[in-house]
Amino acid sequence: MIRYLRSTLLVLVILEVSGKCGNSATWADARITGPFTCQADFSLAGLEGVLDSLASLQNDLVQLLGVAPAKEPIEIYLFHDKATYSAYMKRYLPGVPERKALYVKNQGPGRVFAFWSRDVEVDLRHECTHALLHASLPLVPLWLDEGLAQFFEVSAAQRAQGHPQLDGVRRNVRRREVPKLQTLENKVEVAQMGRTEYRDSWAWVHFMLLGPPAAREELKAYLADIQHNTPPGRMSTRLANRLPQLDTLYVGHFR
Numbered sequence: 704m705i706r707y708l709r710s711t712l713l714v715l716v717i718l719e720v721s722g723k724c725g726n727s728a729t730w731a732d733a734r735i736t737g738p739f740t741c742q743a744d745f746s747l748a749g750l751e752g753v754l755d756s757l758a759s760l761q762n763d764l765v766q767l768l769g770v771a772p773a774k775e776p777i778e779i780y781l782f783h784d785k786a787t788y789s790a791y792m793k794r795y796l797p798g799v800p801e802r803k804a805l806y807v808k809n810q811g812p813g814r815v816f817a818f819w820s821r822d823v824e825v826d827l828r829h830e831c832t833h834a835l836l837h838a839s840l841p842l843v844p845l846w847l848d849e850g851l852a853q854f855f856e857v858s859a860a861q862r863a864q865g866h867p868q869l870d871g872v873r874r875n876v877r878r879r880e881v882p883k884l885q886t887l888e889n890k891v892e893v894a895q896m897g898r899t900e901y902r903d904s905w906a907w908v909h910f911m912l913l914g915p916p917a918a919r920e921e922l923k924a925y926l927a928d929i930q931h932n933t934p935p936g937r938m939s940t941r942l943a944n945r946l947p948q949l950d951t952l953y954v955g956h957f958r
């Protein structure tokens with residue numbers, strides 16, 4: 704439950720910021736893994752497994768979604784505690800929301816900020832999923848962005864059955880409640896995304912990636928259209944056309 708509440712607070716921020724990183728903080732360690740350059744104010748020795756799981760994310764997005772590898776490097780800044788992280792964010796990125804971890808994108812490379820905690824691996828996978836998507840695709844609809852970030856935030860072994868959102872989704876399915884994808888598609892501001900929207904976004908992504916193969920094929924085709932700057936239309940329309948019994952299939956997937 705704690706993880707569920709926490710994950711709904713993770714957001715992405717795409718905005719114009721002029722903050723520069725690393726011009727004053729002392730970085731004690733740095734590693735390169737996949738497209739990520741990670742700098743930390745503490746030793747990263749022993750954290751190779753965490754960093755490797757981020758590199759695996761890139762492979763997963765390519766294999767599972769057909770998304771091209773990131774076209775630009777992504778910078779990760781890790782702090783040893785929350786106070787240091789908060790002070791740094793206030794100083795160099797004033798105006799961004801106060802969150803446990805953040806993905807920030809402006810004209811330069813995407814940047815992920817986080818601090819060490821027992822949730823750091825989940826925080827990093829979530830924010831780095833945002834970063835990888837935006838380093839490859841010209842746009843990502845908000846609901847899909849958050850749905851994918853949540854899907855990939857847990858370890859690969861937990862994606863199918865181990866996500867904290869699953870219990871709530873199953874409870875609704877037992878009442879035959881199917882969230883409206885059209886409603887999610889109308890949310891275009893981060894502030895419009897509450898717990899319900901995060902849960903429903905995760906559920907639709909789970910359905911598309913682990914449900915009927917035709918649903919995943921449609922998601923991949925949708926992302927390929929975005930990748931090639933072809934207007935993709937609405938995912939809700941495409942899914943309904945591809946799978947006429949969509950609501951029934953959704954209920955069957957989670958039951």
Ligand SMILES: [Zn+2]
Nearest residue numbers: 713714715852
């Ligand atoms: Zn997010």
